[in-house]
Amino acid sequence: MVARTPDAAFVADESFVPTSHKGLTYPFGGAEPAEGDAMTVAPGVRWVRLKVPGPLKHVNCWLVDDGDGIALVDAGMNRTETREAWKSVFKGPMASVRVTRMIGTHFHPDHIGLAGWMCDHHAAPLWMTRGEWLTAQMLVADARPETPREVSDYRHAAGWSAEQIDIAAQHGWANFGRIVRPMPMSYRRMVDGEAIRIGGREWRVIVGAGHSPEHACLLDEANGVFIAGDQVLPRISPNVSVGITEPQADALGEWFASIAKLKREVPADVLTLPGHGDPFTGLHTRLDAMDREHRERLNELEAFVRVEPRRVVDCFGRLFRRAIGQDMLGMATGEAMAHLRRLEIEGRAVRETGDDGVWRWRGV
Structure with missing residues (x-):
């Protein structure tokens, strides 16, 4: 295994040429670990990148020295290719x-x-965290092959066509269980604010929400390292969705609150290790950009529903900068729902159900 170690400025190896983009600095200049390899990004912290299907293309996992072994943060998808990559590592x-x-x-x-x-x-x-473990266990256990009626009704209410609903139903409902291996019946709960000792270093758990129920981030403040998972990504905004399991949730409101929390609790100059994309510095700049982006989308959406009542699917063009195909329809629906729900909560729009059973939002 080749492990390349940066100095305190994260650029000891001359092959690392830092790059900048939109106020962020990428200390490794686009260098990344080869598949089946690991790359040192900070003292006692190594980076493994694994392929995943779909537009994200990869996920990052982190190996943190822990006495005579390593603590592993995230493990990738349950795929043969991923298991082989770990065997190489x-x-x-x-x-x-x-x-x-x-x-x-x-x-x-x-x-x-x-x-x-x-x-x-x-x-x-x-x-x-408890919320993440329980959600995962529920989805693994709910392995019914057929798509629940409530899900198809939800999709109809969002404005999906009958054809889109039928295509989605053909894929069944047990996909989660196929790409997640059964987990242990027991787990160790992580709690917001607690300090965890890993290899003689203290990592503080900082829990965020919006992208998932109780997303755990880890901060080693003494050494300036922040494992952010999907709570902060450098170039894209994580999906923030409202779905069938909690249709009255305020996911976007939780997301805004989590951004403010991270700005309060995490120093601006940490090396941020995201779940996707490259390690970067400039955390507060990125947090501000994500907050601003979603608030601008809310304003655009408010103006859009003031013209005339709109279905969820009608809002895709205002929220996303590309066409939404069948494969992205579920995620796009969840994200549009999160924004429309936030407009409701802020008193900027109301939801009405038509005789056709489809929801439409009207600006107020």
Whole structure:
């Protein structure tokens, strides 16, 4: 395994040429670990990048030195290709290294799909927040093959066509269980604000919301390292959705509150290690940009529904900068719902249900 280590400025190796984009600095200049390899990004912290299907293309996982082993933060999706990549990582100099604990930032399959496999292989305990662990366990257990009637009704109310609903129903409902290995029945709960000792260093748990129920971030303030998961991404905004399980949720409001919380509790100059994209510095700049982007979208959407009542699907053109195909329809619907729901909560729009059973939002 090749491990390249930056100095305190994160650029000891001359092959690292820092780059900047929209106020952020990328200390490694686009360098990344090869598949099946790991790359040191800070003292005692290594980066593994794994392929995932879809537009994200990859997920980042972090190996944190922990005594005679490593604490693993996120594990990738339950796919043969991903398991083979991990087998390559744990060869050579790391052949005798064990995983001391498996930490899951949040329940999404690209992050905890192989958490159970890692726990089994290394006899390692699983660490997650309660909200994330319970949500994952519920979705793994709900392995019914057919799409629930409530889901199809929800899609109809959002404005999906009959054809789109039928195509989605053909894919069934048990996809989550196929890409997430069963996890241990017991876990170690992480709580917002608690300090965790990993390898003699203190990491503070900072819980965010909006992208998922109780997303765990980890801050090593003494060494200026922040493992952000999907709570902060450098170039794209994480999906913030309202779905069938909690249709009255205020996911976007929780997202705004989490951005403000991170600005209060995490220093601006930390090295941020995101779940997707490259490590960067300039955290507060990125937080401000994400907050501003969503508030601008809200304003655009408010103006749009003032012209005439709009369905969820009518709002895609105002929220997204590309066409939404069948494969992205669910995520786009959830994100549009989060914004429309926020307009309701702020008193800027009302939802009405037509005789056709479809929701429409009207500006007030």
